[in-house]
Amino acid sequence: MWQEGIEFCTKAIEGDDRNSGYKLEPSFYYLRGRILEGLIGTEIELVDTNLAKEDFLLAHRYAGEGDKFFRKMALTRAGWCSYCSDNMVEAEKVLRAASNIVAVVPETEFLLAKVLMHKGDAEEAKEPLLKAISEESFFCFRAASDADFKNHLPKVRLWFKEKKTQTLDELNQWRNESLQLKTLHEIFHTVSGSNTQSDRLMHLEKSMEVIDEKTYLSDLLDFRKQEPILIEIRNDFIVKQSDAVEAEVAEVMRALPTTRVPSVQVRHDKEAGFMGGASGMLVGAGIGAVIAIILTANEATGQGYIGGTFTWIFGLLIYGFMGVVGGGLAGIIVGWLFGKVSETSRVEREKAENERVRKKAQDALFQEETRISQDKAAVAAKKSKFDILLQKLNFSG
Numbered sequence: 001m002w003q004e005g006i007e008f009c010t011k012a013i014e015g016d017d018r019n020s021g022y023k024l025e026p027s028f029y030y031l032r033g034r035i036l037e038g039l040i041g042t043e044i045e046l047v048d049t050n051l052a053k054e055d056f057l058l059a060h061r062y063a064g065e066g067d068k069f070f071r072k073m074a075l076t077r078a079g080w081c082s083y084c085s086d087n088m089v090e091a092e093k094v095l096r097a098a099s100n101i102v103a104v105v106p107e108t109e110f111l112l113a114k115v116l117m118h119k120g121d122a123e124e125a126k127e128p129l130l131k132a133i134s135e136e137s138f139f140c141f142r143a144a145s146d147a148d149f150k151n152h153l154p155k156v157r158l159w160f161k162e163k164k165t166q167t168l169d170e171l172n173q174w175r176n177e178s179l180q181l182k183t184l185h186e187i188f189h190t191v192s193g194s195n196t197q198s199d200r201l202m203h204l205e206k207s208m209e210v211i212d213e214k215t216y217l218s219d220l221l222d223f224r225k226q227e228p229i230l231i232e233i234r235n236d237f238i239v240k241q242s243d244a245v246e247a248e249v250a251e252v253m254r255a256l257p258t259t260r261v262p263s264v265q266v267r268h269d270k271e272a273g274f275m276g277g278a279s280g281m282l283v284g285a286g287i288g289a290v291i292a293i294i295l296t297a298n299e300a301t302g303q304g305y306i307g308g309t310f311t312w313i314f315g316l317l318i319y320g321f322m323g324v325v326g327g328g329l330a331g332i333i334v335g336w337l338f339g340k341v342s343e344t345s346r347v348e349r350e351k352a353e354n355e356r357v358r359k360k361a362q363d364a365l366f367q368e369e370t371r372i373s374q375d376k377a378a379v380a381a382k383k384s385k386f387d388i389l390l391q392k393l394n395f396s397g
Helices: 001-012 028-036 047-064 067-086 088-099 108-120 122-135 138-145 152-179 181-190 193-209 217-225 227-253 273-299 305-392
Strands: none
Touching: 001 273, 028 067, 047 067, 047 227, 067 088, 067 108, 088 108, 108 122, 108 138, 122 138, 122 152, 122 217, 138 152, 138 217, 152 181, 152 193, 152 217, 152 227, 181 193, 181 227, 181 305, 193 273, 217 227, 227 305
């Protein structure tokens, strides 16, 4: 079906009797170039690297200044076709032009290094090769097994060793200056973190455990690509801890004492003396009446029926009146005094009890206020420490 693919691409470009075609559409040239290049499974009889190179150059030309990645890919394929045609001078020229386009296409740098190695310019190949493996670690393995690099393999291994040392140093510096696991641990223990926070911190720690002298260069280079992701996890971790600290500070600063100190209020019974007097009057009158009866009975003893009768009548009237009135007056005075004394005693007892309750409440209030004050001081110190840790991390949120 590759033959038909070439025909349809050509028809799309040149058109037919019903359509004028799309002569300025770069994608058709690029697709036809890929088929003619032969690297996607094209039948061998259809492969023509010279025609493919022309298509790639036209694709680059018609792409304009917009799609830098497409333009760089087109020139890279054109450079590869020149290499396949054994035109190393042209291949180097085209690949250097591709390398100057600002877009990430690591194969461009690798092929440029390959061409230079083929020409014997090993030292010039160092920069593009290291750039290629920095952008895509897979090219470490391609270089180690490529025929153009094998003649310079000791030198390539030395470059890789130097690159490994440099990358390891950069990662350790990044770990110490940007990640700062020790400071993150301090932040974690400043306020109780959730299980999710613990998992984030553990993930950061586990990620850095693989970084040492025994780590392969390709793994180190791949790890460098994870730095933005790890920094994002780190920043998210810091934000969540910061939110927890702010929430704790807000809660403590809002705290107010809940203990209430009662006022010393005693109820005075203004009718206590009156009620005592009334009760005394009744008791006194009763006692007076009993005494009157006793006195009358004593005088009526020994008298006849008629004399005794008169004695009882007048005795009860006279002695009864005196006894009831006298006893009532005495009862009023004694009852009033007793009522007042009882009321005073009750008031004093109630006042003493209220004072005791008030003193106990005041002590509880003082203890609560002291605890709240200590909590506020502690949380303020915690917030201050947390802010210092954020400054160490150069984190502004």
